[in-house]
Amino acid sequence: MDFRFTEEQEELRKEVHDFFSENLPSDFESRGSGPGTTMEQFKFWMELQKKAGAKGYLTPGWSKDSGGLGLTDMEQAVFMEESSYWGTSWPGTMGQRICGPPLHVFGTEEQKKRFLPGIAKGEAIWYQCFTEPDAGSDEANVSLRCVEEGDHYVLNGQKTFITSPGPADYLYTLARTQDIIPKHRGISLFLVDAHSPGISYGALPTLGIFTTEIFFDNVKVPKDRLLGELNRGFYHAMVTFEFERSTTGAAAGARRNLQELIEFCRQEKRNGQPLLKDPAVRDLLADRAIEVELSWLQGWFAAWHFSQRDKLGSPPPEAGGLHAKVVSADRAKQLIDAMGLYGQLRSGSKYSKYSGRAAQQWLSSRSTHPGGTIEVQKIVLAGRGLGLPRIPAKFNKEIRAAIEGVGV
Template structure:
């Protein structure tokens, strides 16, 4: 694998850098830096989405025929790396990176024509209805029922850990349409308008005090049959396709590298408690060096996957490896951040948001203020998108042949 950039790719990288210098709003960057949860609030995320959409870059992972950029896998990686290095917020992944590929691979022409432009414009804000109180890692055991009545489905059940359902106006969800077959074969993929009668959303506050996830209740919700994506019973196939995109649809290393750079910079001014600077402490330097090597190794794995995709090959189970490594590294860096600030890193401000003119004043500085909250939120990394145990099983079976 050649990791040297061609002149064309270097020029593309420089173009992205110039755009970010000119077009990334300072308040959006500050809001992203002061957000402890994985998803930034819509007022930050959608503002950045709008800037990228006006430029024509929001669908940077999309094929050109569906309104995207049509960029190569390497160009997509360079875009993500430069956005991370500039401190840009994470994009709203659920519609852009999870639902959109499902629609252009499994959706009808009518569904693609209607929903894809609305994802880019921000008219529709999506959430994902997969997990249930009794079906998380064992997703095939889901019980939310959709019964076909004429030209509509009647849906009953509930979904849990539904990120940003309190902001979303639509939810893509897995439902059980057949109880007489193998459980995986009875699952279908349905699009639900959250303004429909019978839908209610109950907030779930995290240990850090963030309202990011919810439980969604569906009581006799009527959904037009035209909102079925694919055919009845195809939901499990679609879900596996979507989860592969969730685990490997983006590169994790650029953001981890950016955060590690920030930690190293702050350690140059933080005290080691003995009259010196933390950056000069040998044990601290070993800890940072170990994390740096792990982040660099992850980046090499992700670049290898990009190389395979560029050759027309599917990423396959290797995405489970990157998800596993990235989850553990995310938690390690957030723990390092807490330790970086010492006692000041233990503050847990529960007021939200932590950006803007009404944000509470931090103890020490803003980095210290969000350290514990970010650490607590990142505990979910080893759960969402498939637990670490699930990823280990996939790797053992599909990669190692055990």
């Protein structure tokens, strides 16, 4: 396949390129927000986020009224590719990519006016609050209780493992509004003020990123904070996942990481020779280059298909995110092996090389839960991508018994 970008698309790419090259320090490394992210880094990203937001760069596909640039699908893909290349770590990503898009679809005019500009301007931080101690992959099991009382709702219960890239302003929260079988028909989605009385937070730093547990103790939520329809929250959550799992910028970030790794291998010497001359390291770099290329083509195919959806129908589910999760642990191990013992050192050590990124990648690669586990993403691909039949619910009992039988 041979394709080119139009002159206007190239200009747009240059505009984004110029913004980041002017605003990021020249020695900036695209490390992402690992658990070591400091308050200083957070403040840096918040400031830059607001600058980008003032230009409509955080939500380029949204209309100008909502604080975006009104770009077409393909223009957005160009934009995402260039901005992801720089390894941006926006604290407001959850709002921009996960909670904001469904707000466009299901929100009332009043909700859109109230919430979208804060996300687009980079001022508000949203958390996506779905997971609970007994509801992860099985979203239908949500039990955070919500009852109506006069002109508001009252929430009681707990959320856990919620990605928290900074202090939250709003919580995009699934709660049980009706006890009904099937369970997924009794769940609703709420836009909750993160500072409401009765909400408390506890830190849960994971191998990859910082997460939080959240407790709701008689939290009052005004009635106009229900998103979409009462008891249809499960379906709204599934639409939210569609937005969460699309990854057009992934290849660009991986390309930059690869370039930085090649540069490191060029400079770093072992037994008097640059690492780049070591056959095992060359093997690793070649594997990575192939993967970046495949992921790039996959991302552009998805973006193009999406832009042609009126003619071609909805695009097949995106496999790039799943692929990245599956190979990331192997890639991190290869990198640690290639670097010898220095690959084991964390970024805090004065002896660490490549800024401790090998150890960081290894830790992050173990954390494959966000956005659905590998098994759950395979189920989605099997059903929606390959059209395979679901296992009939009548076998659930036998499957559970078999799992318990082997002590899982």
